[in-house]
Amino acid sequence: MFKRILLASALTASCNVMAAEKPNIVYLLVDNWGWGDLSIQGSTIQTPNIDDFAQEGLRLTNFNVQNQCTPTRSALHTGRLPIRTGNQKVPAPGEPDGLAKWEYTLPELLSDAGYSTALFGKWHVGASIEKLPNYQGYDYFWGTNEGTNAASYTSTPQWDPEVAETPYIWEGVKGKPAEKVKLFDIPAKVTLDREITERTIAHIQEKAKSNKPFFTYVGFTHFHPPFTVHEDFKNKSKSGIYADTQMEVDYNIGLILEAIKKAGIEENTLVILSGDNGAGNFPQGSALAAGEIGGGGNNGPWRGGLSTAYEGGLRTPAMIRFPGQIEAGRVSDEIVGDIDMYTTIASFAGAEKLVPSDRPIDGVDQKAFFLGKEQSNRDHFIVFVGDELFAVKWRNFKMHFMATESTHSPVATKFTFPQVFDIKNDPKEAYELLGNEGYSHTWVFDPIMKKIGDLKGSMNKYRNIQPGEEFKGYD
Incomplete structure (x- = not known):
């Protein structure tokens, strides 16, 4: 009996040490979030909770993601470029x-x-039952399986459930088929982000009482069409539904941050907040550009938006807080990528050795940088739009091989000469350096082509997985 008591005490002590050494991790992901959609980065609509959070940790003004929803979510979950995993674009139903x-x-x-x-909220990295989060490592999942636009399917006059899947909100536990919770339609979308928030808070409160560290990923559905807002924020801004939604997003994030504090785990919880791509821009019709219908979103000083390779599509708000570990009030314009979150979170969890070595991992460990190192461990970011290499960012330079101007613009053919911009001094990517300055910047090809060459070599050695392929591994 005495030995059993000693063993139980040792196990309890071990669990307590593990919880102390391994921080809880909460990742908050906002959908279609423009760089300028928070007041600390220029919005006239006030976002006090997010602004306060930014002051409590590290704010990244050069955080780069993929240019659509699915690719970024794939990158966050694998640390690999989405073209490697077969998730380089949003799939159509x-x-x-x-x-x-x-x-x-x-x-x-x-x-x-x-x-x-x-995981609470939007998944969007595999819609079928066997590819939902509860089959991809999550102990529990409650949310949507596909794009948020699915909420509007059943409201179209031509809707026919005989030829298309009816959208639902799902719930599942690890290793078992998820079950339908309720219809995912416009009324459900109105309250969905609040329900995501409330379920996240309940989960945090429950897990805070255990001795086991937890990872909670929250996929908000704002700011993705169809544009809806909770009744509590309807016309609150007096500036349209998008501005109302900015206020709701700030409120929901504030509730989760407050819940972490009230649970007494703030000091041992790493919280990361970012977007999955820039805000959409729709220049081809005034109806689509109207704030009440499909426009809105502020990409700050940057050109382009969702689905483009310009900075407005790649840069989103991003900040990370870990009290006592990450310096409060620090702001950095160093290059960081969404693909870096996989390796960095693994490092914070003390699990660097679990990062696989049998495949290319494109992310780099940014823990030292987040903890105070002056320079990022990344000096470039490679941009694919679907299957095509569109651009490479290196230091302050950006080289475009192809371009599309806005969310629904035609794709331009390849340029006769790649276009080169100084994005530090020219955020609109408007003054092309090669043609305007007599090709004096041609030297920039050397480092950028080296990055491309290295990637091509890696892809030749480790072929890209095709969309939907049940890949079994490299030989």
Whole structure:
């Protein structure tokens, strides 16, 4: 009996030490979030909770993501360029999609490191039952399986459930088929982000009482069409539904941050907040550009938006807080990528050795940089739009090989000469250096082509997985 008591005490002490050493991790992901959609970065609509959060940690003004929803979510979960995983674009309903089960996702890694894992909200990296989050490492999942626009399907006059899947909100636990919770339609979308928030808070309160560290990923559906807003914020801004939604997003994030504090786990919780791509821009029709219908969103000083390779599509708000570890009030314009979150979170969890070595991992460990190192461990970011290499950012330069101007613009053909911009001094990417300055910047080709060459070599050695492919691994 005495030995059993000693063993139980040792196990309890071990769990307590593990919880102390491994921080809880909360990742808050806002959909279609423009760089300038928060007041600390220029919005006239006040976002006090987000602004306060930014002052409590590190604010990244050069945080780069993919240019659409699915690719970024794939990058966050694998640390790999989405073209490698077959998730380089948002799939249309009926197209092959999702992550191969072979991928070693972030929640799988953290589960193996002793974490409990949960996802609340938007998934959008595989719509079929067997590719939902509860089959990709999450212990628990509650939310939507596909794009948020699915909420509007059943409201179209021509809707026919005989030829298209009816959208639902789902709930699932690890390793078991998820079940339909309720119809995902416009009325459900109105209250969905609040429900995501409330369920996240309840989960945090529950997990805070355990001795096991937890990873909670929150995929908000704002600011994605169809534009809806909770009744509490309807016309609150007096500036249209998009501005109302800015206020709601700030409120919901504030509730989650307050819940972390009230649960007494703030000091041991790493919180990351970012967007998945820039705000959409729709120049081809005044109806689409109207704030009440489909426009809105502020990409700050940057050119372009959602689905483009310009900075407005790639840069989103981003900030990270870890009290006592990450300096409060620090702001950095160093280059950081969404693909870096996989390796960096693994490092914070003390699980660097679990990062797989049998495949290319494109992310780099930014823990030292987040903790105070002056320079980022990344000096470039490679931009694919679908299957095509559109641009490469290196230091202050950006080289475009192809371009599309806005969310629904035609894709331009390849330029006769790549276009080069100094994005530090020319955020609108308007003054092209090669043609305007007598090709004096041609030297920039050297470092950028080296990055492209290295990537091509890696892809030749480790072929890209095709969309929907049930890949089994490299030989």
